[in-house]
Amino acid sequence: MDLLQSVAQQTDLATLLGLHLGLALLGSISTCPVYNLPLYFFGTWAYNHHESNSPIKTFTNILAMTILLDIIWFWLHGSTLKASNDIEIPHESGFTFCMIMNIISLIIKPITVMSSIQTIRNRGDSFPVGGQSWSEAGTGNASFPGAYQTVRDGNSEDLA
Numbered sequence: 198m199d200l201l202q203s204v205a206q207q208t209d210l211a212t213l214l215g216l217h218l219g220l221a222l223l224g225s226i227s228t229c230p231v232y233n234l235p236l237y238f239f240g241t242w243a244y245n246h247h248e249s250n251s252p253i254k255t256f257t258n259i260l261a262m263t264i265l266l267d268i269i270w271f272w273l274h275g276s277t278l279k280a281s282n283d284i285e286i287p288h289e290s291g292f293t294f295c296m297i298m299n300i301i302s303l304i305i306k307p308i309t310v311m312s313s314i315q316t317i318r319n320r321g322d323s324f325p326v327g328g329q330s331w332s333e334a335g336t337g338n339a340s341f342p343g344a345y346q347t348v349r350d351g352n353s354e355d356l357a
Contacts, residue, residue: 205311213309214240217302224298227291230270232263233302240313250322257313257324260306267303271296 218237225234236259243252275296317324 201307202311205308206315208308208312210244210309210312210316211241213305213312214244216305217309220298220302220305224295224302227295228274229295229299230263230267232266233299236260236263244316247320250317250320253313253317253320254322254324257310257317260313261310264303264306264310267299267306271299271303 214237217233218241221229221234221237236256239252240256240260243256246252314324
């Protein structure tokens with residue numbers, strides 16, 4: 198874990214996102230997980246969005262969840278396809294290349310998650326792991342973009 202953190206601290210998140218984006222583009226030549234390419238485009242936007250940290254926090258959470266999704270995808274699609282009478286169905290052309298690109302991306306994903314958490318902390322925000330639920334993300338903080346603010350009291354005589 199210390200090795201993972203030290204590598205994540207030495208690596209720029211923008212570089213990792215570019216690497217992931219390139220791997221996802223090359224991997225999309227054949228059958229691949231459909232969620233990776235839009236996720237890395239969103240991550241690139243979230244990294245460059247400095248008005249709020251909530252997009253990069255959302256990206257980090259989703260990226261962490263896709264590690265499990267990738268493992269499930271590899272389990273479902275990585276084995277040889279068989280028809281009902283045990284006849285092997287060959288994968289489409291380029292499938293092995295796609296698998297290699299996705300395996301490299303899966304290996305780099307934990308480093309990217311750690312680097313993203315480090316970027317959030319460098320921006321002066323905290324990233325509580327398991328401490329705050331999605332529904333509590335915008336409550337109690339009026340500076341949170343999109344948070345509701347009380348402008349005036351509805352029972353006030355100023356409304357008349």
